Amino acid sequence: AAGxxxxxxxxxxxxxxxxxxxCYPIPRHDTVYWYQQGPGQDPQFLISFYEKMQSDKxxxxxxxxxxxxxxxxxxxxxxxxELGDSALYFCASSLYTGLNTDTQYFGPGTRLTVL
Amino acid sequence: xQTVTQSQPEMSVQEAETVTxxxxxxxxxxxxxxxxxxxxxxxxxxxxxxxxxxxxxxxxENRFSVNFQKAAKSFSLKISDSQLGDTAMYFCAFxxxxxxxxxFGKGTTLSVSS
Numbered sequence: 001a002a003g004x005x006x007x008x009x010x011x012x013x014x015x016x017x018x019x020x021x022x023c024y025p026i027p028r029h030d031t032v033y034w035y036q037q038g039p040g041q042d043p044q045f046l047i048s049f050y051e052k053m054q055s056d057k058x059x060x061x062x063x064x065x066x067x068x069x070x071x072x073x074x075x076x077x078x079x080x081x082e083l084g085d086s087a088l089y090f091c092a093s094s095l096y097t098g099l100n101t102d103t104q105y106f107g108p109g110t111r112l113t114v115l
Numbered sequence: 116x117q118t119v120t121q122s123q124p125e126m127s128v129q130e131a132e133t134v135t136x137x138x139x140x141x142x143x144x145x146x147x148x149x150x151x152x153x154x155x156x157x158x159x160x161x162x163x164x165x166x167x168x169x170x171x172x173x174x175x176e177n178r179f180s181v182n183f184q185k186a187a188k189s190f191s192l193k194i195s196d197s198q199l200g201d202t203a204m205y206f207c208a209f210x211x212x213x214x215x216x217x218x219f220g221k222g223t224t225l226s227v228s229s
Contacts, residue, residue, distance in 0.1 A: 042220060043217070045215075092160075092217075109158055109160075
């Protein structure tokens with residue numbers, strides 16, 4: 001079965017640079033979520049989109065922005081990168097059923113290293 | 116605000132034995148969902164099992180089963196016949212009925228040895 005695709009898998013940037021992370025959800029899934037996992041930490045929710053509209057927002061810095069496109073893929077844009085942004089960034093997707101909350105399936109993650 | 120607590124930072128078990136990982140949570144909601152995710156050294160987040168709060172029956176997936184105690188707000192994971200491939204970090208996670216952000220516990224590192 002097709003899974004969530006994230007690109008790139010690894011990214012190395014310098015401080016103050018920008019980065020764009022991409023997420024392609026499981027086919028037919030209409031909801032995308034972004035999480036940040038620092039070293040030795042649990043994943044922290046950043047932001048989510050349903051049908052191209054932001055559905056919830058967590059601890060996402062103002063330097064970060066995200067959007068979901070008409071083909072349901074999503075991009076997380078990160079500017080003015082800081083050393084503390086070094087983390088594993090997960091994208092997850094689910095299918096909104098209208099009645100029950102469906103399970104979030106995670107991609108393999110993008111490992112961002114800021115030097 | 117909802118919180119998830121995993122009180123066992125590390126656990127170890129021998130192959131073929133059974134191990135139980137603990138998780139407690141706090142919420143004022145009546146309808147919600149609970150999950151266990153596994154994160155092996157590859158760092159991939161893999162769904163292990165899901166439980167709907169309105170269901171009294173405990174979820175089971177092959178060697179994995181849960182003990183869901185709604186009144187006590189407890190959601191433990193039992194792994195039977197442990198295998199070396201079960202070695203991973205296990206996260207307990209809460210999802211409210213609105214179904215947006217997963218709230219994770221701090222995780223339990225499970226080591227399975229031969």
